[in-house]
Amino acid sequence: MTGAAIPTLAWPPDEDRVEEIFERLSRVMPEPKTELNFSNPYTLVVAVALSAQATDVSVNKATDRLFAAADTPAKMLALGEEGLVPYIASIGLYRGKAKNVIALSRIVMEQHGGEVPLTREALQALPGVGRKTASVVLNELGIEAAIAVDTHVFRVSHRLGLANAGTPDKVEAQLFRVVPEAFLPKAHHWLILHGRYTCTARKPNCLGCIISDLCPSRAGLVAMGEAR
Structure with a gap:
């Protein structure tokens, strides 16, 4: 550190x-802006979660293809964990990250009507989203000066x-x-x-x-x- x-x-x-x-x-x-590519709050959460112990460059290479196929939680769930893995296999810790992305997508669909919750408490309750990830998301979207x-x-x-x-x-x-x-x-x-x-x-x-x-x-x- x-x-x-x-x-x-x-x-x-x-x-x-x-x-x-x-x-x-x-x-x-x-x-100044994040160097991660995203098109909506959901893809931002996913990109930031994938960036843990990985470079933004490596994440962008993976998500360019991934988000073309699945840029909403519903599409990500349709892809499934095994379908997601090939897109992010070049990123470190990809197995655990794939599991978390599918789990958080399911929670967003079932508990938040398909829209990413934009409060710190709700974000940090999502699998794979800790304080740092929530701070990046809230700051990037102009919700909180984190x-x-x-x-x-x-x-x-x-x-x-x-x-x-x-x-x-x-x-x-x-x-x-x-x-x-x-x-x-x-x-x-x-x-x-x-x-x-x-x-x-x-x-x-x-x-x-x-x-x-x-x-x-x-x-x-x-x-x-x-x-x-």
Whole structure:
């Protein structure tokens, strides 16, 4: 979870520095979005559930074909678990994920009239949908300003001194305390995309980073030869 060279920094961070961090990120990524392909709330839930311990690229390759055949819970149930497996066999843990997708599709049909429930409690009651998946869905659909803490968000938050807690749930709570309210709706996307393409686990691109002068970890990363 931690990635490379995550320092232990004083917390909470300076408010003006945090404000400037998100101001700059908002300028270069004014409309950040998930990189998972989806066409409706149901396909979003399925895509996010499939993305656990898998890359968005690998999930998109699988769901491009899958969603052409089954983009509703009714169609997914018609496909069945064995019919679903060939579409997602290239994704890690595909057997368990296939079982969960069919189970959640059945619940959506039987308990929610075929429409994905869009409350946190109801989403997290679906098989294979934990807090992080529910947060991604609610945030992407503009329902809740949620911050799903994956490995990228965890790493970037620590390097920037936005958080210093040791678990994703605690980091999430810290981020909600320090991220300015105006930036909360898109904070998840900014942090994850910054971690995916700039502040990578190995060899972060500090020279090309628009917030490197605001990063308390830069000097240490450079000194240890872990940045470029």
